[in-house]
Amino acid sequence: MRAAVRGGLADLPTGSLVLVACSGGPDSLALADTVAFCAPRQGLRAGLVSVDHGLQDGSADRAADVAAWARGVGFDPAEAVRVEVGADGGPEGAAREARYAALDAAAERYGAGAVLLGHTRDDQAETVLLALVRGAGPRGIAGMRAVRGRYRRPLLGIARSDTHEACAERGLKPWADPHNDDPRFLRSALRPALDSLVAVLGEDLVANLARTAALVGEDTDYLDALALTALDECRGASAGDGLDAKRLAALPAPIRTRALRAWVLESGVNGAELNHRHLAAVDALVAAWRGQGPAFMPGGIAVRRSGGRLTAAAP
Numbered sequence: 001m002r003a004a005v006r007g008g009l010a011d012l013p014t015g016s017l018v019l020v021a022c023s024g025g026p027d028s029l030a031l032a033d034t035v036a037f038c039a040p041r042q043g044l045r046a047g048l049v050s051v052d053h054g055l056q057d058g059s060a061d062r063a064a065d066v067a068a069w070a071r072g073v074g075f076d077p078a079e080a081v082r083v084e085v086g087a088d089g090g091p092e093g094a095a096r097e098a099r100y101a102a103l104d105a106a107a108e109r110y111g112a113g114a115v116l117l118g119h120t121r122d123d124q125a126e127t128v129l130l131a132l133v134r135g136a137g138p139r140g141i142a143g144m145r146a147v148r149g150r151y152r153r154p155l156l157g158i159a160r161s162d163t164h165e166a167c168a169e170r171g172l173k174p175w176a177d178p179h180n181d182d183p184r185f186l187r188s189a190l191r192p193a194l195d196s197l198v199a200v201l202g203e204d205l206v207a208n209l210a211r212t213a214a215l216v217g218e219d220t221d222y223l224d225a226l227a228l229t230a231l232d233e234c235r236g237a238s239a240g241d242g243l244d245a246k247r248l249a250a251l252p253a254p255i256r257t258r259a260l261r262a263w264v265l266e267s268g269v270n271g272a273e274l275n276h277r278h279l280a281a282v283d284a285l286v287a288a289w290r291g292q293g294p295a296f297m298p299g300g301i302a303v304r305r306s307g308g309r310l311t312a313a314a315p
Helices: 002-009 026-041 059-072 090-110 121-134 160-170 186-201 204-234 245-249 253-266 276-287
Strands: 017-021 045-052 078-082 114-116 302-306 309-313
Touching: 002 026, 017 026, 017 090, 026 045, 026 059, 026 160, 045 059, 045 090, 059 078, 078 090, 090 114, 121 160, 121 186, 121 204, 186 204, 204 245, 204 253, 245 253, 245 276, 245 309, 253 276, 253 309, 276 302, 276 309
Parallel strands: 017 045, 017 114, 045 078
Antiparallel strands: 302 309
């Protein structure tokens, strides 16, 4: 745990503040305890945020207890933050959106150099399987990234069993979230199935799924970078000129579809609502052009081909 956290923080400038997102569960609690040990030895300041989603009885008291524990072991700042969870995206998606909004606000408020999340190797394996079930493609199979913007996941190479053992070794008393065993939540429902697969295919399954995510992630990042370069080459003189359809059509399909995805997102489309059907319709305007009408994106944004160029316009 300490080696993983030291490695995850090694590039931060001396004096930087790192905020740990801690629910009080075994993964994030073990992470917080490890950061409390490692951060000052690396010349870093450690803070903690415990987000109260307000979805369970006693959640406010639990978040307050986590923050109080954090202050007692040297975290500064250490706070409990209450959020309002909406309805969009289902219960898991809505809670995640509210949580990240609160963490972003805390990072801005305190000037944090990084926000640390307690996702483990097991979480990564579950993410890969969920992506396969949803047909999410390489971007989904790449799973969670160790570093994305201000967010860092130093425990992606650590087994969930290790965080539980760390809590026991350190005398910590983690909270057991009942949602983790609630089959109404897709990730929770998946866990018994993953356990069954491990029993049949061997204990290396989880580690191999996580390794697959890392390998696919490297390839995806490389292709995305090529696609952004290609996208710039297909632009007009100004943003309103759209894209050159002929140049797009000459691109290899993996580069073209990535370039189109990046361009569609620039138009203001919500990335969480954009799916493969939307992108296939846009790609057809380039690779299977037969004079068809516009392709409509989430939010009503229409992508049209006219005069050999693609344009995107809000309704």
